[in-house]
Amino acid sequence: MSQLALVIDLNVCVGCHACVTSCKEWNTSGVAGALSDDRPYGEQPTGTFFNRVQTFEVGEYPNTETVHFPKSCLHCEDPPCVPVCPTGASYKREEDGIVLVDYDKCIGCKYCSWACPYGAREIDEHQKVMKKCTLCVDRIYDQNLPEAERKPACVLACPTSARLFGDVHDPESVVSKAIREEGGYQLMPEWGTQPANHYLPRRKTRIQIHMDELVRADNPLKKEGPTVKPGLDEPSLDDVTSW
Amino acid sequence: MTAPGKDQEDRSGRIETKNTTCYMCACRCGIRVTLRDGEVRYIEGNPDHPLNKGVICAKGASGIMKQYSPARLTQPLKRKAGAERGDNAFESISWDEAFAIMEKRLAKIRGTDPKKFALFTGRDQMQALTGLFAKQFGTPNYAAHGGFCSVNMAAGMIYTIGGSFWEFGGPDLDRAKLFVMLGTAEDHHSNPMKIAIAKFKRNGGKFISINPVRTGYSAIADEWIPIRPGTDGALLLALNNEIIKQGLYDRDFVVQYSNGAELVNLDEKNSEFGMFVRAEVPIEEGCFDPENKLWWDRNQNKAVVTHTAGCDPRLMGEFELEDGTPVKPSFQMLVDRLKEYTPEWAEGITGIPAETIRRLAHEMGVTARDQKIELPIAWTDIWGKDHETITGNPVAFHAMRGLAAHSNGFHSIRALSILMTLLGTIDRPGGFRHKAPFPRPIPPCAKTPDHPSAIQPNTPLDGMALGWPAEPDDLFVDDDNKPVRIDKAFSWEYPLSVHGLMHNVITNAWRGDPYKIDTLLIFMANMAWNSSMNTSEVRKMLNDKDENGEFKIPYIIVCDAFQSEMVAYADLVLPDTTYLERHDVMSMLDRPISEFDGPVDAVRIPVLPPTGECKPFQEVLIEMGSRLKLPAFVDKEGVRKFRDYPDFVTNYETEPGSGIGFLAGWRGKGGEKFMRGEPNPNQWKMYEENNCVYHYELPKSFQYMRNWNKGYLEWAQRHRLTRYAEPINIHIYSEVLQHFRLAAQGKTTGKQPPDHLRKRIETYFDPLPFYYEPLEVQTTDKNKYPLSAVTQRPMAMYHSWDSQNAWLRQIHTYNHLYMSPTLGKQGGFNDGDWVWVESQWGKVKCMCRFSEAVEPGTVWTWNAIGKASGAWSLEPKADESRKGFLLNHLISEELPADASGFRFSNSDPVTGQAGWYDVRVRVYKAEKKGDDVSLPQFDAIAPVPGQQNKRVKWQAYFAGRKKGA
Amino acid sequence: MHPAFSVIFLTTLIGVGQGLFLAIYTGEVYGTLDLLPAQSHNFYVTGSMLALIFLVAGLVASFFHLGHPERAWRSASQWRTSWLSREVIVLPAVIGAILVYGLVHLLGLKLTLFGFNTGLDNDLSLILGSGGTLVTFLLFLCTGMIYACIKFLKEWASPLTVINYTLLGLASGFLLAAALAAILAPALVQFYVVWTIIITISGLVTRIASLVRNARLKPQSNLKTAIGIRHGKIQQRSQGQMGGSFNTREFFHGAPDWFFRNIKWVFLVLVFVVPVILISLAMGNSGFLILVVAFVTQYIGLIAERWFFFAQANHPQNLYYQTVG
Ligand SMILES: Nc1nc2c(c(=O)[nH]1)N[C@H]1C(S)=C(S)[C@@H](COP(=O)(O)OP(=O)(O)OC[C@H]3O[C@@H](n4cnc5c(=O)[nH]c(N)nc54)[C@H](O)[C@@H]3O)O[C@H]1N2
Ligand SMILES: Nc1nc2c(c(=O)[nH]1)N[C@H]1C(S)=C(S)[C@@H](COP(=O)(O)OP(=O)(O)OC[C@H]3O[C@@H](n4cnc5c(=O)[nH]c(N)nc54)[C@H](O)[C@@H]3O)O[C@H]1N2
Ligand code: SF4
Ligand code: SF4
């Protein structure tokens, strides 16, 4: 069985929020839409988004790391949000592991959101149903799109290609390779939810310069020393001793 | 709503897909807009576009909310009789009336004194047309945002290497191994920069960010070097010092491609003191840098003409010419200059440990030296020598406003350009790469007039409104040595202000200094808010009246697409279209979107009809140009030449028959030519069929070393990118600056500065970079105001114009002042508390946020998130105005008066670049009051006629079909 | 967690209803065993009615919690996995059982109708009542488990949640039964009062046990595991949106600090201390008024208790929503 997922590379995410609004624009007029916004031009505007980019600071000045951290539904392999749903509106697809909500069945009881440790579900306050990242299920199989564009909107948008998309059960997929090679990890492993989405950690490149590398035969300074030779008639040992 | 899981996007409705170019920022990515039943379904990056290759940013993907924003202006407006400017009280009028008003007014000005009309434009990208209009009108008072933006970057680099970061060039991160980014938060090249950095990191390159703040790009840097604001010059000079001291510079590069080996006349009595010694070689005159200088050949131990075959010039030493003139290679002068700039010295100024500075220098130098790139690309240099390969040293830099927006930025950026040169990284793989139409001669050819006589009634301006002075005689001053332009650009106060000084226009016009103007036309700039310094006062000036009750600035026309703060101050408002509704060009005559590998220009083709009465500003200019019978817009009989803007773009040629027009692609009758060729009636169509972009890829052998690449230079000459195919040698030592200094010292025969400016010119026109404290800091009591305050661009907001965007404003609804927690400890306040931040100019109340990612002597905030109450169609109580704040209230557009009472602009003394990031502040706890709001507050303004002003409680956008709310 | 009043009312109201039913049924069983004087049908009918009113009121309240009440019927479908679904099935069963039980009393129906003769007056209601008792306890279990089964909410994920919920429901029901008895069956007052005190004090013990347990809880998740970075000092700088979101509304109580700190003492006093004192006073005489006051006080206390129950639960998702910036 395949398990589609996103792998998010924290090593290159610059926190630009492209994945946030591209997700919103794709989904608001798609099968999940419309995604409502409250007080869009007033105090405390708020709305339904499936993906948020957060920022964390790690460490203390000057050894601070600023980490941009995008988060959407992780499509858990053992999704605790699914069994608690009383209506069956929340379900995990057999064929590709995507966790979805059937908006026509959902009663908006919010119970599933309590059962998600990641805060990945959001109720649409006006349609009164639970929504969340669909992994762009309405894009990724769309035969009307060119093959290369059958990817989630956020993945296509991301300028740093920090968002990889693929089947984590296929060991040869880009996502599996990235997880293997770059140390991909899951969020809150302590709950055993087995999120399908993984994160790739920061990786540091360092340059090591040894002091002896500074000196080389072709050091240009050698060319800059004076070449003016002393005149032949200037005094030298030749004039004062004989051996 | 359907249930997901059906897998297929709902394709009901009439679906159309159209390509155009984004303009939610100046990056100008290619976008594909999908419409459903005529409404925008979604906007995505165009995968076939060379710039963004399919990606998009947060703003670009929120274009829907911009297009359908309630802040859109939809009708021409006239200020209500009796209403004050700023009240936002308007009545709507017809375009006929608007045109009639403008025609009457402007015709009169043009017929009497054209300089009384001033046209200033903000974050636009149509300077080709606005500049043409101003020139044709005959006014010198024209500039775009460059002067308050990053002119230091442009000038500092162009006067040194003939090209610059910004839109003119950038780091080659495909091949670099070490990338050093200074003072950049977001940049003009947003998406390409992000694409490139990510790729660079994945390829294992090391990324160092030098910035007082660690956010955005700096967040993913392998190393963060926090630096005190305004001190990069010191760091860069120390790096140069260490690179030379260790012999880590690329000697061959410096010798062959810079003026480092050229001999400087050190005879103090000579009027040529400090200038290069000239050889007697026949030289064609032109605006290039002629090759009539001397080297000191170490083999023959005597002076020879530069680039003499077989000679090996000295970079260091002191020599005497045959006539006894003492000379030094300019490189030696640099070495002498750098002596005092040791890492230890820089540590005290920058706060960066000397050890770190040394290590950085070694990493740069050794990487450049030991990881040379050699590409099997044969090329010929301009002196005729064939090279088997292109070589490069893989150390790349990028810098932007963190360097530029300081009043010592010009020299810091010169120091950076020299560092890049020492490392041998100019237009080479892995280093800095130019983008067409750069490189250009140092300085570029364009010049302003040098005398007010260039301004005559009913006559186009004799010269360009903006240009590149090469010597004092190029300054645009009158017989009394006084400025001719309203912003005082190209005057002795700011001689190399190549982009103008837009930030002083309102203050100067208000004061009538150097003279009063009549009509101020502001296009796409929010001068009543974030593009003005000293915003509170500027807002008063905009509405200020003289003794007779007449406005000090008699008439203000604003062309905007949204209900900005500036709109409120207009007498006449012209509602512009959005980028989805108009034709536009990203022209080679302006700032195209070229790539390293060749010129690229692009167009915008409407995907939607204009909203309401909106009219593209381009059409307004064509109409006005025709009505005013400006020569470029009418034929000899005075009959309008161009139907509309698209027609203009197709048919306009810079000179009759020049074959040069706004667009470089598909020229010639059938579209068979490029860069140059007769107008092609189907040019727009061809752009449309080609993703709205024209990309000419240069032959590989023309893609590098373009300052000296014979093939390229001749190609550029043939295609009229430049007039001359002459080498563009790097100016480590700037004769241009020395020339000004000599004038200040009274040693020249041409124009000389007025006495009160002599000292200033002499000091700041140093031919070699030097470090000085930013001017404002010099005038500040640093004990009282110990902190630097800077702003940064958030990636998800463009200046002030995205608060009307329902999606983007949820990401940045208001702003905090970020600071080290140590400040809270000292001042007795906590994270999130209200604080006062105070400069010598005033104070602002805001909320603080502690952060470990900021240099402790710096406080910062996101730029222009705070808004005036009621602007942008936000409810008066919106968080932007109640909790958000604008730092600009604390920044002055002028320095404190000097001893004589004179006030200089708060700008770089060389270029007039606005010193945004020089302000010093202190921060202290604000006493708790019941209802805390940010201060200052401004009276709420109401929506204007034609604006959709229904206050929706909620909305749910669904393209084409049903609607929420 | 954000305390939703629809849910607070649902759980407290049905708790009273369930407790009341169990109280009168217990009374009936005792009566049958001659441990207490038998009562008229009237008492059982009124008691059942009252219990039904509470249960139905709770049910109504629950609908306010739903975005789409018209689809509520769907929520019975997932009984295999969802405690909420189970509750949705059992709650009507309880209502049905009590309704039948009340009807049996109202109509005076007996097993003889079906040809059995047990010699007992109330044989049918006894049998039906035992079934009702079963489903009522099942309902306590379901409702309790809705909370207790969410392992992420460690404050809830404990048998104590079910026990407390059951005991508090019983206590309020028995107390209401006592008040009812004061009018309709004075002989039973003493019985109910004693049981109320016993149950309330047991409830106090188990509730304190859960308070103590919760005070000692160590969150299983922290910022390190939440974002996967092992470092001692991690702080959120921005949660990605400034005007709040579902995640900041649903999972935070949003009340001022002082309120949250004091509400615990309020419910301890109102649910346990005041009622026990009041009904101890009522013990000797049949003080209807005192019993009603005690019931109302306790019910208000239960609302506070539920509020606190929600507010105290700290959801691991909150780790992601700490700083507006
Ligand atoms: N999303 C978005 N993109 C934009 C814009 C926008 O508003 N929004 N604006 C566009 C425009 S007009 C411009 S000019 C560009 C500007 O692009 P940038 O130059 O990247 O913009 P700033 O935000 O001014 O970034 C200044 C950076 O310099 C740092 N800094 C300040 N002082 C110093 C200093 O003394 N030394 C060093 N080393 N660093 C310093 C600040 O911390 C900040 O990170 O961005 C363009 N792109
Ligand atoms: N404190 C501080 N202030 C700064 C800076 C800083 O770093 N710190 N940066 C400075 C810099 S670099 C810059 S470039 C300036 C930018 O300053 P401005 O150029 O003033 O930019 P905006 O504030 O975005 O204003 C642009 C105006 O154009 C309008 N507009 C948007 N789209 C259209 C359109 O399609 N047509 C028309 N006609 N109008 C449109 C917007 O509504 C807005 O009113 O800000 C400067 N101000
Ligand atoms: S992340 Fe949350 S909503 Fe998504 S599958 Fe896992 S538990 Fe369910
Ligand atoms: S809110 Fe909808 S999806 Fe979630 S548990 Fe309730 S019915 Fe299921």
Ligand code: SF4
């Ligand atoms: S996969 Fe689709 S729905 Fe999920 S976050 Fe990305 S864009 Fe949004």
Ligand code: SF4
């Ligand atoms: S689009 Fe990519 S880089 Fe930008 S915030 Fe999202 S994941 Fe990070």
Ligand code: SF4
């Ligand atoms: S970077 Fe600028 S031009 Fe490109 S998509 Fe974003 S807003 Fe549009």
Ligand SMILES: [Mo]
């Ligand atoms: Mo700018």
